[in-house]
Amino acid sequence: MAKKKLGKQTVVFDNPPSIISTASIVGPKEGQGPLKDYFDMVLDDDLWGQGTWEKCESKMQQEAVKMAIRNGDLKESDIEYLFAGDLLNQIISSSYAARQLQMPYFGLYGACSTMTLSLSLGSITIDGGYGDKVVCVTSSHFSTAERQYRFPLELGNQRPPTSQWTVTGAGAAVLSANGNGPYITHVTTGKIVDPGVKDVNNMGAAMAPAAADTIVQHFKDTGFTIEDYDLIITGDLAAIGKEIAQDLMIEQGYDVSSIYTDCGIKIFDNEKQDTHAGGSGCGCSATVFCGYLYKELQKGTFNRILLVSTGALHSPTSALQGESIPGIAHAVSISNKIS
Template sequence: MAVKKIGKQTVRLKNPPSIISTYSIVGPKEGDGPLKEYFDFILQDDLCGQKTWEKCESKILEDAIKMAIKNAQLSEKKVEYVLAGDLLNQIISSSFAVRNLGIPYFGLYGACSTMAESLSLGSMLIDGGYADYLVCATSSHFCTAERQFRFPLELGNQRPPTSQWTVTGAGAAVLSSNGLGPYITHVTTGKVVDAGIKDVNNMGAAMAPAAADTIIQHFKDTGYRIDDYDLIITGDLGIIGKEIAEEFITKAGYDISKIFTDCGIEIFDNERQDTHAGGSGCGCSASVFCGYIYKLLKDKTLNRVLLISTGALHSTTSSQQGESIPGIAHAVTISNTKE
């Protein structure tokens, strides 16, 4: 019997895991943005001493995982699972990052929703009594994503105003069955929602309906009121997607405008840094959560946050075959109390 299930899509964890440490790494552009003081490490260049951008992405993810474990004052032998994913084909950044760690590994693909997906599944593993320590991690890289999903940088293609800048960054969080918080108390698993958007340069519009669907369902399932949250933050909608999602949510009777923002908006100064509609990518919500939101929770500036990572579930193959872009959004409640 699913005693922890509430409503249609939400789980209330009976033994909420504590996030006992995080670590965030970002690229130079992200490190020049509004959140620079919150990131743990800022790269000097986009290669990080590696020969390719793909190798760089894998390295920063590996470094983030190792440093999060170190910050938790654990040895890698104490960690029972790594749950990680990225945007590249066959999630090579994650698989190559953990190949020398000797830790059991779940490779995840939820596109840019992967950080909240890993936190969701990791929380359930600990709440279910299957682990005491595990790591949830995600990465992306501007240059690797452009090469795979759009055009190689060497072509110098113009980016339309609706496009978003894939974040070069990685974030890792250590979850524990013990700890003083913040805790992951609720998990709302998203549904695949397809609004028929086909423009690969307008990811925000493609993901916004899924984000709105998950947020609305979360409130229905949990009975939480808007004032129960200090912050509701989506992962990768950017300016355009946030506006669309907010409109859907308001029409459903939930005015979250005073506490609603997006990681892709917060990480860049869009005008000064010319990122058009804002940031995106697996590393967007990962680095903003692990570097910014987590610190605000730890110092009690924030007490309860709803993090919703959003993903566009397309590929170069599906786009070339004329398919639309399905979206997904997973949500976790992170609170300084176990309620």
């Protein structure tokens, strides 16, 4: 019997894992945005001394893990499992970082939903008694993602208004069986929702229905109301996807507009930085959470938030074959108090 299961898609933890430390590393463009003061490190360039953008992304992930461990006054040997993922084929950023870190490694792929996917599985591991300390990390890089999913950057293709700017960044969080919070209290695992969108330059529209579906299901499963949360924040729907998700939730009787925003909106100043619809990528919710949100939770600005990372589960091959883009969204409820 699943004693910790709530409703259809949610689990509640008997011993909620504590997020004892985080770290965030971002690229130059992200370091010029409105959240610049929250990040642990801002790179001067998007290669960081490496020969390729892919190597830079892997280095960001590796160093974010090390930094988060140091920020928690821990040693690398204290970490029992590494949960990591990224956007690239065969999650090479994560696997090559794990090669250097030499920690027991779970390689994850949930597209841009991977941050909450890693936090979900890391929390389940700790609450289940399978480990005391784990690290969850996710990364993306504008240049690696663009040339994998869209066009060679050298072509200088014009970007349509619906396109989003993939965040160059990595965020890592250390979860522990012991600590003073913030705590991950609930996890709502999403299911695939495919609205039939085929435009790889309109990720917000492809992912928005999945975000709305998971958030509504979270409320149904837990019995929480909108008043129980200080903030609901999706991963990288940006401006277009956020509006769609908000409308879909209103249609189902859940008007969260007063407390709802999106990491892809928060990380850039679109008027000054021209990111079109806003930010996206695995590193979007990872850096916004591990930088801005975690520090505001510690300050008490927020006492309970719902972080909902969203992912578009397509590939370059599926897009060329004319397939639609399946969406997924996973939610973690994070609270300063165990309740």
